[in-house]
Amino acid sequence: MCGIWAIFGSDGDISFQCNSVHKIAHRGPDAFRIESIHHFQNSCLGFHRLAIVDDLCGMQPMRTFQHPYVYLIYNGEIFNFKELQKTFGFKQDTECDGEAIIHLYAKGGIEFAAQNLDGVFFFCLWDTANRKVFIGRDTFGVRPGFRVSTETGFMAVCSEAKGLINLSINQSAAMPTSQVEQFPPGNVETYSLDAQGRAFLTEKTCFHKIGEPPMYTTFPVEIGSDIKKNIRDLLTMAVRKRLMADVRVGCLLSGGLDSSLVTALVVQESKKLGVDYKIQTFSIGMEGSTDLEHARKVAKFLDTDHHELVFTPEEGVEAVENVIYHLESYDITTVRASVGMYLISKYIKEKSNSTVILSGEGSDEIAMGYIYFHKAPSAEEADEESRRLCRDLYMYDVLRSDRTTAAWGLEVRVPFLDHRFSSYYMSLPADVKMPQDGVEKHLLRSAFAGEGLIPDEVLWRPKEAFSDGVSSVTLSWYEVLQTHIDSRINDSELEEAAKTFSHNPPHSKEALYYRRMFEKHYPGMGRWLPYYWMPKWSKTNDPSARTLKHYKQ
Incomplete structure (x- = not known):
């Protein structure tokens, strides 16, 4: 995880503007640099580094001896950078994966560069010779990115929105905060x-769409007629390539299907690569949590260096405001699920030496894993809902996994959102991916049945949302939150809330509580969230899976 920041065409106090870069210092605690290019007025690049690959030569803004007029700042990982060197015949000055972006740009332009990157990224490339600036973001938006641009030529980019608010266009005019927007995934500008x-x-291009097979050269996986073998092989390679790091790799382990599969493959593939340490696994929950119980079984089965964090309801409630500040969101289910991830990330940073953390995000969207898919009217409608969820992931689960880990200087990696794995899985017939025999993600589970990778009881464990799994069986996390909030907001305040917040009006005290905290830090920015995440085809007023009939059954 790193943090990038850049500003162009500001007539304001540039030294004051540059103070904004420090609002994302948590993303890169290892080093910091800010650089102005002397022959360009009122413009500069800023970078906070989390050193993962090539600790010696990986500082940014990055330049190369071969293309000294090109400056690059980026946050991400390019897994196929060595394969790209062989394919296109360029030689890198460093062992940094992101340097490949410069060479690809020099060879074929920015769209060509983006199309050939197997990885996740948000970058800003400045071609000073041709007076061009390019911004690009990966297909799923795994790495965050915001930008603002005005008709007067002021433009700025940052990994998080907090680094762009309170900037000024010139000495007398403040930048309208409403112009701070998420940069669209899969695009270059x-x-x-x-x-x-x-x-x-001058130009905006979509270089890759979710579900499309990638065009780039990367690690080979032979696709045959056996669908289940293809799924196993593609997910295994997705995990293997994400072990690229010069620092220790660990896993978030909830004891559910997705995190358990990822952890098992990390353990398996790290041994093949000769990693000489035990994989650390991390679980969190309240006393009596179902996640803690199942994660313990998986960790024992895989012989990992397992860590548990038991948090109290009071500790969870106390973390909510910090969570909302880092999320830059007030979505109910996102906030609920983020508290546990935020607290376990804090523990990992303070109590372990793992820096790169693999997680199971993305599986539910790609593989129709949410419980409400049992209620889908047809396979075709379920498939369209799956694709919609994937398109919006960057505003919900992907946002949660990035911000809660980055808040503590960790880097999260999500193998289920690998381009080759996801495009193959999404290309399968819709009815094959549907829940079967009352079990969601039946195809994914059956693909690993009989492999002995994880215990069968975990392989076939029913879906449980992260915010529910951290709860005890008798006391749900969402009920803890609602009980705490109920005494702090009265009914009349909730009734008036729609007048105050016309966009996404809060329909519960919990929603209003989160919205107020959000507005405290990001006043008037409520439109960053297009809608509240809610289960489809279900009669419920709450996003918790525990409110759904199928869960209760």
């Missing part, structure tokens, strides 16, 4: 700089 360093958008 081109800006031209004028003589005053002002940036104007």
